[in-house]
Amino acid sequence: MKVLVVDDDAVSAEMLRGTLQYFGYDVHCEHDGLAGFNQIRTGEFSIVISDWDMPGLRGDQLCRMVRERSWSGYIFFILLTSHGDMTHLVEGLRAGADDFLVKPFHPEELRVRLRTGERVLALESRDVLLFTLAKLTESRDNETGLHLERMREYGRILAEELSTWDEFKNEVDGDFVQMMYLTLPLHDIGKVGIPDAVLLKPGKLTPEEFEIMKRHSAIGGDTLAAAVDVNPNAKYLQMARDIAYFHHEKWDGSGYPFGLKGNDIPLCGRIAALADVYDALTSKRVYKDRFSNDKAKEIILEGSGKHFDPRIVEAFLANEDRFLEVSRSLDAALAPPPMETAPV
Known part of the structure; x- marks a missing residue:
């Protein structure tokens, strides 16, 4: 410098x-x-x-x-x-x-x-970098709506809840919560490396296409891991890397790309997993209709101990109303303004 x-x-x-x-x-x-x-x-x-x-x-x-x-x-x-x-x-x-x-x-x-x-200057560089990478992710994502905004809000809600629990007090503090909020939009950055024919397909993927799509976790994680190698003290890059790698891992070890199990999955990845699935369930996609909050909650409860860390599910249940409020407020932001009618 x-x-x-x-x-x-x-x-x-x-x-x-x-x-x-x-x-x-x-x-x-x-x-x-x-x-x-x-x-x-x-x-x-x-x-x-x-x-x-x-x-x-x-x-x-x-x-x-x-x-x-x-x-x-x-x-x-x-x-x-x-x-x-x-x-x-x-x-x-x-x-x-x-x-x-x-x-x-x-x-x-x-x-x-x-x-x-240096810390002040690093914070400015961090925010610019994360914003730029998030916009890159958004430009290649075929999912409509405010997916990235909802993801970061859901992640922050879950992290804030865990920060109040004794078992997480040494891991989750205000800095962890803020980094979750900043880095969650990078969870799917690896999609920049997925071919258009798969990424932008207007329908459900075949098993072969899904295997190609699954590579995005490793692509994103590897990309951010390279950035960590250059900036080994940048904790936000470490968290962004872990979220990209591990947001599709499952509590029972049946996820990808590494098949990690239980607490071997970094906490930020376990939080991102639930936030991502909840938003996918409650959003309309080209291959599915939007599920109600009750149906989404039912699926998440069924996945507790299998797909999801049971403690993260508890944090979700304790903040269900906040999840609903985020979903409703961001949906309202997308709604077109009411048309004015001319006076008769």
């Missing part, structure tokens, strides 16, 4: 350069605010560390100019100052600074603040 240091004090700038390079950053230094702004305009820097008192532009003025423009990505701005009073803190925040570092800085404090910046 490239860091821009803007500081008119050559000694301070070189100390920052050396420390940042030791931490593994690519560093460029400028010595006045205007030159710093011209470097920011190149689009090469995601993190800027700027002194407060400089020729050309003060640090707070530079920060304000950055915030007033539109950029392709977020710029994390740290103000470096020898002023420790509240007035400068307020002015810096008002200008749009993300963080402050008081001279003389401590290297470990600088490292911590840079890690904060």
Whole structure:
């Protein structure tokens, strides 16, 4: 990651350069605010560390100019100052600074603040990536309606319920719930690798065609696993990978692609399995009519301990009304507006 240091004090700038390079950053230094702004305009820097008192532009003025423009990505701005009073803190925040570092800085404090910046930038990249991949999935999916929206809502409901149970308290927290919501739309991303003749067939698949369709779980999982290899610390990619791989596994081991059984199936995959089936049952498809909620519940109950984790089924039963509300509200969003009749 490239860091821009803007500081008119050559000694301070070189100390920052050396420390940042030791931490593994690519560093460029400028010595006045205007030159710093011209470097920011190149689009090469995601993190800027700027002194407060400089020729050309003060640090707070530079920060304000950055915030007033539109950029392709977020710029994390740290103000470096020898002023420790509240007035400068307020002015810096008002200008749009993300963080402050008081001279003389401590290297470990600088490292911590840079890690904060990396997390902020990673969150922005995560959301853009997940949105783009979800839209790719949607563009190749022949299922009509708001399937992806319903899936993510059902998954969030189930995860929120489990987060209140003692047996899941060490696994399901607010971060898990949010990641479920963000990554569930990628469950069928592997369908991009299924031939059109199978994926877009307007009717029920033959056994041979179904075997081809089943490959989407492995295709999607393998694709996201490759992304995990490049970004091994990205937990959201790990969850997206597991959901893509395992949302068609079954509690009794009869699912695919690996035939995993029981708790060997990651929890996010077990949640996705029920959410996916419920939505498939209660949605109209080219090969079937829409089932009622009662019929869908009956099928899910029959699958408890076979297709579904019994505890996930319990979570569904505890939130049946919320599932119905999601289904109704999103169906209403799809309904055409009422036609206006001309006055007689």
